[in-house]
Amino acid sequence: AQSVSQHNHHVILSEAASLELGCNYSYGGTVNLFWYVQYPGQHLQLLLKYFSGDPLVKGIKGFEAEFIKSKFSFNLRKPSVQWSDTAEYFCAVILYNNNDMRFGAGTRLTVKP
Amino acid sequence: KAGVTQTPRYLIKTRGQQVTLSCSPISGHRSVSWYQQTPGQGLQFLFEYFSETQRNKGNFPGRFSGRQFSNSRSEMNVSTLELGDSALYLCASSRTSGNQETQYFGPGTRLLVL
Numbered sequence: 001a002q003s004v005s006q007h008n009h010h011v012i013l014s015e016a017a018s019l020e021l022g023c024n025y026s027y028g029g030t031v032n033l034f035w036y037v038q039y040p041g042q043h044l045q046l047l048l049k050y051f052s053g054d055p056l057v058k059g060i061k062g063f064e065a066e067f068i069k070s071k072f073s074f075n076l077r078k079p080s081v082q083w084s085d086t087a088e089y090f091c092a093v094i095l096y097n098n099n100d101m102r103f104g105a106g107t108r109l110t111v112k113p
Numbered sequence: 114k115a116g117v118t119q120t121p122r123y124l125i126k127t128r129g130q131q132v133t134l135s136c137s138p139i140s141g142h143r144s145v146s147w148y149q150q151t152p153g154q155g156l157q158f159l160f161e162y163f164s165e166t167q168r169n170k171g172n173f174p175g176r177f178s179g180r181q182f183s184n185s186r187s188e189m190n191v192s193t194l195e196l197g198d199s200a201l202y203l204c205a206s207s208r209t210s211g212n213q214e215t216q217y218f219g220p221g222t223r224l225l226v227l
Contacts, residue, residue, distance in 0.1 A: 036156075043117075043203075043217075043218040043219065043220060043221075044156075044203060044205070044218040045216075045217070045218065046205075046207075046214065046215070046216040046217075049214050051214075090155075090156055092156070092158075094169065100158070100169070100170070100171055100172055101158030101161075101169060101171060102157075102158070103155055103156040103157065103158070104155075105155050106155060106156070
């Protein structure tokens with residue numbers, strides 16, 4: 001069955017550290033890829049999305065993600081995290097052949113001030 | 114600009130009953146998506162509606178259904194409720210412009226099935 005894997009369940013960083021959160025999916029066809037963020041006590045927000053074209057996608061709040069088709073990956077990056085980036089991050093994939101959307105289990109990011 | 118609103122915010126039902134949840138998208142947004150969030154299964158996609166048509170559908174049984182009205186408001190219905198349907202049901206509205214999608218989530222409806 002198709003799945004989305006976020007291998008890091010909890011990541012703890014100090015402010016100004018660089019961030020990379022992994023996301024891998026197990027589907028060989030065409031996909032759309034997403035990263036969502038949920039800050040404590042707030043609603044989910046869409047960070048960025050990959051449809052097609054440039055595999056390096058820039059999102060809100062300085063985040064970016066790179067789609068590497070050969071590795072079935074869509075890792076989220078930020079060069080320098082802030083305390084306010086403390087949140088849960090979800091990767092998601094839409095499978096093009098059946099439009100089903102799958103989410104990863106989420107990665108909790110804690111940024112120490 | 115008002116955000117995505119969902120009603121009711123909290124709901125308690127018993128097994129076998131049915132429930133209808135409502136979502137009002139941001140003005141101008143024509144796409145509405147529904148998600149289920151539980152501690153055990155995490156976030157799961159239910160379905161997406163665009164211009165009154167179901168555009169995408171997740172892997173949920175037929176007890177879960179939805180519809181969208183001409184004003185883009187959407188309803189989700191769950192029939193013959195089961196204990197496992199207890200969850201936070203999130204609605205999101207979105208607008209696509211070129212290759213950019215803007216999506217906003219509502220606060221959710223927390224459903225408890227007893």
